[in-house]
Amino acid sequence: MDILLSADQRRFKEECRIFAENEIAPLAAKYGETDDIPGELVRAMADAQLFRLLVPEETGGRGVKSMPICLVREQLAGVYCVADVTFAMQGLGSYPIVLAGNGEQKARFLTRLGSGEILSTYALTEPEAGSDVSAITSRARETDGGFVLNGLKRFISNGNAADIAVTFAKTPLPGNARALSALVVEKRMEGFRVHKRLKAIAPHDLVELEFADCFVPRENLLGSVGDGMKIALKTLDRFRVSVGAAALGIAQVAFGAAVDYAKQRVQFGRPIAGFQGTQFKLADMATELDAARALVYRAALLQDAKGDNITRAASMAKMYATEAAFRIVDQSLQIHGGMGVMAGSTIERLYREIRALRIYEGTTEIQKLIIAKSLTEG
Ligand SMILES: Cc1cc2nc3c(=O)[nH]c(=O)nc-3n(C[C@H](O)[C@H](O)[C@H](O)COP(=O)(O)OP(=O)(O)OC[C@H]3O[C@@H](n4cnc5c(N)ncnc54)[C@H](O)[C@@H]3O)c2cc1C
Structure with missing residues (x-):
């Protein structure tokens, strides 16, 4: 699906993958499942200039572009959800100021949000x-x-x-x-x-x-006074696609784990990957992952080209990617058999982590209402 990305975007995606592997994975191993955001994690993300993707150029950022935000979330989410959520929330807390802040507010808050000095x-x-x-x-x-x-x-x-x-x-x-x-x-x-x-x-x-x-x-x-609803909804519109991107990251890791496990787990004298029942699962997972990625990249490309007026595409991407990712993680766990439900395994962790994405920033049902409204009204 990277065919939808420009050469620069492909390069950036690879840089994010390497950053997640080299810098974030060791922090995930060090801090584990914590509800406290490690300062060391924030500093690593700040040093990599990630928060600058969330603020405009005039406040030291790189402009708030949907595709880079999606590529970061895609690479972080499967490796360490704490890093992904920290990045996402920095965006959700910054964007209302980007949208509606005056010059003084932008200088006061966005500069420090972009550098990672403060969190939002x-x-x-x-x-x-x-x-x-x-x-x-x-x-x-x-x-x-x-x-x-x-x-x-x-x-x-x-x-x-x-x-x-x-x-x-x-x-x-x-x-x-x-x-x-x-x-x-x-x-x-x-x-x-x-x-x-x-x-x-x-x-x-x-x-x-x-x-x-x-x-x-x-x-x-x-x-x-009175602008709040517009600011709140426009902010959700801007970041909705990136929830789909985070789901892709989680699904990708689950899918890779399923393929690896299916090839090495032997039952009835051969790897379970040799059974058609397993092969059909893997085929469905790969297809859904590609379809989800296509919808997410399409929405991000549209958003960067047309601004925030892409509500239907964003809702489709968020809904499909999070639902598909949940199915992919579930199928991966099934392929892992009993090992999949052992506390501490990667797939067990992903199974818990993926669940909230179908709920926050607008549940799947609310995305359906938004999509249907865009089809039937106006
Ligand atoms: C992990 C996590 C992090 C979050 N982070 C934030 C955050 O940082 N900031 C923030 O403001 N919020 C945050 N939220 C809140 C999140 O956005 C809400 O949980 C979400 O919008 C759903 O609201 P609710 O939980 O009250 O469910 P409800 O709105 O009570 O919905 C319950 C069920 O009813 C369904 N439903 C509701 N209305 C309709 C309808 N009209 N038609 C059909 N079905 C309907 C829903 O789809 C859902 O299945 C977070 C939630 C979670 C789980």
Whole structure:
């Protein structure tokens, strides 16, 4: 599928593969399944200039291009999901500022996000507002010089490590009681804290964030009051394809492990790769992987060519790649037999890691609604 990539993109993909193998794999072995993002990991990614892919050139970045972001995630995800999520969250927390920040905000935050000096997160989801973002109840009340923020955010990735959280809260406007605004909340701000750390089935710095009469100065408002929903959805649109890319990375490792195991595991006097039942599985996995990669690369190419107006292609890529990756990992585990469910094996780890990708940044069902809407409306 690399036929869809330019020579530069193929070279970059190979550089990312080598970086993941040489720099990230040893850190994965050293830190293992941790919910704490290792500082050494952040420094390695910063030294490799990866975070610069997430900010514009005027703030020291390389411009926010979808294909390089996808290629990084594809190479990181199968090797160390902690690295992949750290990279992704730096993007999700930066992009609202890229989209709606003024010059001063961009200089204040994006320069340091691009260098990896600070980490960010994106806080949209709440206990009663998951797929239905309009149900958000966190509220930012306007006051002298800023806003007083109250509320609880749930399932926030990198929430413990993040230095800033782009937070979406209700700021009712005449005629729009559910209007949202986007605020950059900084760790040092009084009334802002990690309420609870959450334990997921795979390593993840996942938390609930609490805002209790947290004063956020007006200079941390992104765009205008009421712009929050637009900023939140455009940010998800930009990074949705890259979730598909992360799924490719996980599926690729699972597929490679299945081929290797099938060739060396002998039953009934021959390698199980010799049985047609195994061969059919491998054929399906390889085909689905190629199809998923084609959809992801197509969406990334379209996004880089046409901007953010590629909602259907992005949703198709995210939905298909994450669903296909789950099937591929499951089939790989099946090929591994009992060894596949042994705690600590690669395939057992991937089986747990792939699951959340079908849920976050819009579940598969929500992607279907988006695709169907684009087909039937307008
Ligand atoms: C590991 C992980 C990391 C996350 N990180 C972040 C983060 O950093 N920041 C953040 O803001 N959020 C984050 N999330 C939240 C994530 O985006 C939500 O979990 C997701 O949007 C789904 O919301 P929910 O869990 O409340 O499920 P619900 O919305 O309650 O959905 C439950 C089920 O109902 C289905 N459903 C809902 N509505 C419809 C409908 N209209 N039609 C058909 N089916 C429907 C869903 O598809 C799902 O299967 C994270 C989640 C996870 C699991």
